[in-house]
Amino acid sequence: MTAQTETTRARHGGVAALRAIGWLSQACGLVASLMILASVLITCQMIFIRYVLGGSTIWQTEAVIYLMVGATMLGLPYVQYLRGHVNVDLVPLALPMAARRVLAAVVLCLSLAVLGVMFFHGFELWLMAWERGWRSETVWGVKLWIPYLALPVGFGLFILQLAADLAGVVLGVDRPFGVPDADAGEDA
Amino acid sequence: AELRLSHQWSTSDVRHKVAQIVADHVAAADVDLEIRIFPSQSLFKASEQYRPLSRGQLDMTVLPLSYAGGERPAYNLTLMPGLVKNHDHAARLNESPFMDAIGEIMAEDDVMVLVDGYLAGGFAGKDGCITKPEDIAGLQTRAAGKAFEQMLAGAGASIASMASSEVYNAMQTGVLQAVNTSSSSFVSFRLYEQVACYTPAGDVALWFMYQPVLMNKSTFDGLTAEQQAALRAGAAKAEAFYLEEAKKEDAASVEVFRKNGVEIAQMTSEDFDAWRELAKQTSYKAFVESTPDGQKLLDLALSVE
Amino acid sequence: MDPLTLGGVVALATILVLFSGVSVATGLLITAGGFLLAFDGMRSLELMPEIFFGKLNDFALLSIPMFIIMGAAISSTRAGADLYEALDRWLTRVPGGLVVSNLGACALFAAMSGSSPATCAAIGKMGVPEMRRRGYPDTVAAGSIAAGGTLGILIPPSVTMIVYGVATETSIGRLFLAGVVPGLMLVTLFMAWSIYATWASGNAKVLESRSFTWAQKIEILPRVGPFLAVIVGVLFVLYGGVATPSETAAVGALLCIGIAVVIYRLWNLPALWAILRDSTRESVMILFIIAAAGVFSYMLSSLFITQSIAAWITELDVNRWVLMAAINLFLLVAGFFLPPVAVILMAAPILLPVILAAGFDPYWFAVVLTINMEIGLISPPVGLNLYVINGIAPDIPLKTILRGSIPYVMCMVVAILILCVFPGLATGLPDLVMGPVL
Numbered sequence: 001m002t003a004q005t006e007t008t009r010a011r012h013g014g015v016a017a018l019r020a021i022g023w024l025s026q027a028c029g030l031v032a033s034l035m036i037l038a039s040v041l042i043t044c045q046m047i048f049i050r051y052v053l054g055g056s057t058i059w060q061t062e063a064v065i066y067l068m069v070g071a072t073m074l075g076l077p078y079v080q081y082l083r084g085h086v087n088v089d090l091v092p093l094a095l096p097m098a099a100r101r102v103l104a105a106v107v108l109c110l111s112l113a114v115l116g117v118m119f120f121h122g123f124e125l126w127l128m129a130w131e132r133g134w135r136s137e138t139v140w141g142v143k144l145w146i147p148y149l150a151l152p153v154g155f156g157l158f159i160l161q162l163a164a165d166l167a168g169v170v171l172g173v174d175r176p177f178g179v180p181d182a183d184a185g186e187d188a
Numbered sequence: 189a190e191l192r193l194s195h196q197w198s199t200s201d202v203r204h205k206v207a208q209i210v211a212d213h214v215a216a217a218d219v220d221l222e223i224r225i226f227p228s229q230s231l232f233k234a235s236e237q238y239r240p241l242s243r244g245q246l247d248m249t250v251l252p253l254s255y256a257g258g259e260r261p262a263y264n265l266t267l268m269p270g271l272v273k274n275h276d277h278a279a280r281l282n283e284s285p286f287m288d289a290i291g292e293i294m295a296e297d298d299v300m301v302l303v304d305g306y307l308a309g310g311f312a313g314k315d316g317c318i319t320k321p322e323d324i325a326g327l328q329t330r331a332a333g334k335a336f337e338q339m340l341a342g343a344g345a346s347i348a349s350m351a352s353s354e355v356y357n358a359m360q361t362g363v364l365q366a367v368n369t370s371s372s373s374f375v376s377f378r379l380y381e382q383v384a385c386y387t388p389a390g391d392v393a394l395w396f397m398y399q400p401v402l403m404n405k406s407t408f409d410g411l412t413a414e415q416q417a418a419l420r421a422g423a424a425k426a427e428a429f430y431l432e433e434a435k436k437e438d439a440a441s442v443e444v445f446r447k448n449g450v451e452i453a454q455m456t457s458e459d460f461d462a463w464r465e466l467a468k469q470t471s472y473k474a475f476v477e478s479t480p481d482g483q484k485l486l487d488l489a490l491s492v493e
Numbered sequence: 494m495d496p497l498t499l500g501g502v503v504a505l506a507t508i509l510v511l512f513s514g515v516s517v518a519t520g521l522l523i524t525a526g527g528f529l530l531a532f533d534g535m536r537s538l539e540l541m542p543e544i545f546f547g548k549l550n551d552f553a554l555l556s557i558p559m560f561i562i563m564g565a566a567i568s569s570t571r572a573g574a575d576l577y578e579a580l581d582r583w584l585t586r587v588p589g590g591l592v593v594s595n596l597g598a599c600a601l602f603a604a605m606s607g608s609s610p611a612t613c614a615a616i617g618k619m620g621v622p623e624m625r626r627r628g629y630p631d632t633v634a635a636g637s638i639a640a641g642g643t644l645g646i647l648i649p650p651s652v653t654m655i656v657y658g659v660a661t662e663t664s665i666g667r668l669f670l671a672g673v674v675p676g677l678m679l680v681t682l683f684m685a686w687s688i689y690a691t692w693a694s695g696n697a698k699v700l701e702s703r704s705f706t707w708a709q710k711i712e713i714l715p716r717v718g719p720f721l722a723v724i725v726g727v728l729f730v731l732y733g734g735v736a737t738p739s740e741t742a743a744v745g746a747l748l749c750i751g752i753a754v755v756i757y758r759l760w761n762l763p764a765l766w767a768i769l770r771d772s773t774r775e776s777v778m779i780l781f782i783i784a785a786a787g788v789f790s791y792m793l794s795s796l797f798i799t800q801s802i803a804a805w806i807t808e809l810d811v812n813r814w815v816l817m818a819a820i821n822l823f824l825l826v827a828g829f830f831l832p833p834v835a836v837i838l839m840a841a842p843i844l845l846p847v848i849l850a851a852g853f854d855p856y857w858f859a860v861v862l863t864i865n866m867e868i869g870l871i872s873p874p875v876g877l878n879l880y881v882i883n884g885i886a887p888d889i890p891l892k893t894i895l896r897g898s899i900p901y902v903m904c905m906v907v908a909i910l911i912l913c914v915f916p917g918l919a920t921g922l923p924d925l926v927m928g929p930v931l
């Protein structure tokens with residue numbers, strides 16, 4: 001995970017739209033990282049309040065959970081950009097380049113289809129929570145549209161990055177599956 | 189036809205047995221209807237069953253109704269401190285105009301009640317007994333239900349929120365000093381190994397939670413008259429069993445705690461009144477403020493003798 | 494179609510989809526969505542995001558990024574090298590001091606990191622070159638660290654144990670304790686093999702002990718201080734009534750970041766960002782698989798496949814050890830291709846009822862499962878730790894790394910067999926500390 005993907009990332013080949021989407025995904029990664037950092041600090045604050053001050057901790061557990069959901073959802077496009085979603089690349093590696101490109105395009109289209117479903121129904125869920133004023137069943141009672149917002153936003157941006165990857169493969173500016181191309185003599 | 193019933197408990201839990209009675213009765217009635225039970229959250233997470241039920245993606249569930257309180261604030265009244273005094277009172281409440289009003293709200297979500305039932309619970313302390321509000325002041329406490337957290341915070345307790353699976357360990361290491369939950373959870377989480385004193389549900393108890401068998405209304409209406417009759421008959425049988433078992437659970441939990449050398453304390457009616465007075469200023473107040481028609485529903489519930 | 498046949502079709506389809514090169518998590522979503530659409534109808538797709546969200550809506554998952562941050566923060570400093578160097582200077586009377594020190598350092602580092610590649614990288618960065626410089630065979634230098642790194646998920650904390658606990662609703666604190674003794678046993682086996690292999694390579698001279706002056710021995714001690722401080726701090730938080738196990742992870746993460754900044758002077762922003770970025774990448778990858786596997790197992794349960802398979806295996810009525818062997822073989826094959834987290838999430842809901850019905854202990858099984866998953870980390874074709882070593886020492890051919898790993902795989906198989914004979918090695922410590930299982 002660490003050493004393997006150190007230098008891998010999506011390539012834009014000079015196409016402005018692909019470069020912009022790449023930046024957007026990196027921005028998501030920054031926000032996701034900060035959310036994880038915030039979870040560390042909030043959890044430690046909660047322990048401090050409870051153990052040292054002996055006080056009540058009402059909101060921290062829930063806040064941390066929703067920050068983690070947010071970090072995961074916003075992290076999706078970023079990790080895709082870094083080619084960090086682990087996969088089994090035996091078959092793609094065994095295929096000649098032309099076939100590998102076709103397979104990559106098919107795989108990306110299938111991914112876009114299922115993530116489109118997730119995006120659409122995720123959006124519906126968010127909308128319902130918004131319209132009906134759903135809250136979490138705790139003393140804090142968070143308005144649920146806030147954490148649910150992570151679903152459409154995260155899946156939407158993930159779809160954007162996948163679409164950029166598809167374009168990269170079709171245009172021939174990126175390597176299918178992000179694996180190094182032996183002919184080009186790259187090292188990963 | 190096949191109906192799918194989901195719940196969160198193991199197959200040895202009374203709530204599973206209630207569902208099983210309905211399923212067995214319907215199967216025996218031979219009306220071309222089968223209920224398939226998914227226990228132990230094997231289909232949906234505990235807190236995520238109400239929405240699929242209301243949309244007809246799940247046919248039946250055994251659900252603590254207050255889990256859906258974030259969507260329907262009125263349901264919070266079904267886990268409100270001091271509102272139910274004992275099991276017979278709970279049974280009268282089930283037949284009251286108050287429950288009719290709750291039923292109307294369920295109908296808006298296309299949900300109906302098949303089997304009514306309340307389960308009771310109590311308190312346990314790591315170092316001492318908890319019977320009256322002063323006992324819990326300053327203790328790190330985990331309570332089951334938001335209204336209880338509000339009341340206990342009003343009594344000066346520090347509220348710690350954590351998953352029920354962490355409670356045993358938290359009691360053991362001392363992160364928690366007091367806990368409030370159902371009689372069956374006290375036993376199934378083996379909390380008797382970690383506490384000094386147990387205050388069970390007795391002649392009076394604070395903690396009662398409404399946990400009915402619910403069904404999607406459209407699905408029910410779509411069944412034949414014979415199938416509906418079989419379901420109703422099975423439900424009636426299950427409801428009688430549920431009430432009996434609910435009473436037995438409290439006694440059984442006391443037995444287990446006593447056998448493990450835990451001191452058993454009783455809540456007096458003065459203690460109960462003190463808690464209820466506190467609840468009026470905390471959880472009842474918060475409920476009325478955050479619920480449309482909250483005062484009306486609360487008065488309806490309080491008017492049940 | 495009856496659920497069992499359907500289960501076979503799902504298994505086949507899942508394999509096909511995953512071998513297409515799609516990411517594991519998305520592949521699980523594709524398979525789940527396809528079968529839900531075909532057998533439960535269009536409207537069941539509505540549920541997918543809700544179930545996905547529900548799986549992430551779990552406080553226990555917080556500890557995954559936290560334990561990854563712990564490992565990442567410490568491995569970005571020279572703490573790993575300090576650790577094995579200190580062990581090397583003190584273990585002068587032990588034959589093969591250096592490889593033993595490296596493996597010991599792996600085990601200690603594993604106590605601070607929840608992931609295996611992090612452990613492997615942290616010790617290997619300095620340890621592998623040093624062993625080769627001193628004349629250890631490449632197979633031992635590479636194989637021992639690749640294998641030692643796998644201890645990251647057996648010795649607590651462990652990301653895969655958390656995932657198992659979440660998937661099976663078992664106590665994470667108990668799971669952690671269950672891994673301690675088997676972890677120590679495994680590292681002992683690794684050490685024994687390393688010494689033997691070095692001796693057998695005809696290069697026994699490198700095994701001779703070297704001597705260090707007391708000054709050298711004392712001088713290095715402060716450098717392992719921070720390391721011990723973290724371990725003691727975390728244990729205090731965990732068992733001193735300060736926090737629950739999930740919360741403790743955050744304290745550990747903060748401690749490790751703090752030590753990296755204050756003691757190792759890692760206070761430039763790019764370096765700190767690198768720690769956070771790498772941890773985010775690995776955590777999101779794992780959390781995505783967890784959520785997607787939740788949707789996948791909803792599909793299996795909704796189509797009654799999980800229940801039917803469990804009932805079918807139970808009715809087979811084979812000897813329970815034959816069953817255990819078959820399960821391990823299945824896990825082994827899955828582990829060759831898939832990361833441990835994915836295997837556990839897909840297999841645990843189906844296997845656990847069978848395991849329990851056959852009278853096995855779920856905590857003991859977690860340990861066996863974890864060791865099995867460790868094999869996958871150092872075996873082809875997808876062995877993460879092999880790639881880590883390959884990244885550290887690019888001039889050792891992958892073939893040599895592989896050849897070096899095989900004996901360590903055998904050590905793991907032996908460890909599983911020992912655990913089958915003496916299950917108390919796994920269950921004894923949790924029973925002792927936490928009382929008998931609920």
Ligand code: NA
Binds near residue numbers: 602604605645648651
């Ligand atoms: Na570890």
Ligand code: NA
Binds near residue numbers: 868
């Ligand atoms: Na492998």
